Amino acid sequence: MIRRRRLPALLAAPGLLPRRAGAQGAAAWPERPITLIVPYPPGGSTDNVARPIQQPLSAALGQSLVIENRGGAGGSIGAAAVAQARPDGHTLLVWPTAVLTISPHMLTLPYDAARDFTPIAMLAVSDGVVAMHPSVPVRSIQALVAYAKAHPGRLRFSSAGNGTITQMTGEIFAHAAGIRLEHIPYRGSAPALTAVLAGDVELQFDPTAIPAVKDGRLIGLAATGETRSPQLPDLPTLRELGFYGEGGLSFFGLAGPAGLPPAIVARLVAALGPVLALPEVARAMAPVGLRPHLEAGEDFARRITQDRALFGAAVQRTGASVQ
Secondary structure (H helix, E strand, C coil): CCCHEEEEEHCCCCCCCCHHHHHHHHHHHCCCCCEECCCCCCCCCHHHHHHHHHHHHHHHCCCCEEEEEECHHHHHHHHHHCCCCCCCCCCCEEEEEEHHHCHHHHCCCCCCCCEEEHHHHHHHEEEEEEEEEECCCCCCCHHHHHHHCCCCCCCCCEECCCCHHHHHHHHHHHHHHHCCEEEEECCCHHHHHHHCCCCCEEEEEEEHHHHHCCCCCCCEEEEECCCCCCCCCCCEECCCCCCCCCCCCEEEEEEEECCCHHHHHHHHHHHHHHHHHCCCHHHHHHHHHHHEEEEEEEHHHHHHHHHHHHHHHHHHHHCCCCC
């Protein structure tokens, strides 16, 4: 009698059958629509990574993908929603470099960036641009540095928010050039671009500005990536010009909550390979300085760890802070 009464309770006790339950759940996945949380408003770089893969990844997985934009607090609001979600593969995070590598050094977060997520894969890399409002009376990076030194405190740059790669790129550049730039954070790349187009700030370090540079609304001074941007091949990189200190790569990744079953991770990685190789995905990302790029497994995990250390050192070196 005692055994019969206790047996159902034992079988229902948390943690007694985790592997079997996890395996069954992974085999049936996805059982319902998958939510891709983008922790910034529509129209920004992270959103521009998620949108082109939405339909082909949905087709590959045989289930609908819903993009949910949850901006604010440097991406930490959306990231927290994923960190707190059930690790069943139905809530995933499309995230830029900063969320797991920069923000932990600058913001008080409601999660542990190193322990509360399962990194799945890199989705894209970014070819950003130093974009300037045409009212500034210079047309080269060298002239901009000279102007900033002659007019200290006059130049401001917009970013997608505190603790983002778009802030750190400006901070690292200013430190390497020996100048002072005032950082003005916005709730995403799109409103940050609107600010520089309106002349509310003078500069932006963001791939979102590439179309405005190409059509002449803004002045392009340099590329911010490791190599020259295919969209702006005549612009030298900050690294070429000696105006960029040590920092990590600007990339975008996919992650789930901690404890995401390896079988679900493997299926997502297998599906992402063909999706990211589609010409139409590359074409959709290219105008805003993005290139599809798949990296997963130990290589991706190692990159996150290394970049977190690099950006931590950059935060200390530049004195970057929350505004």
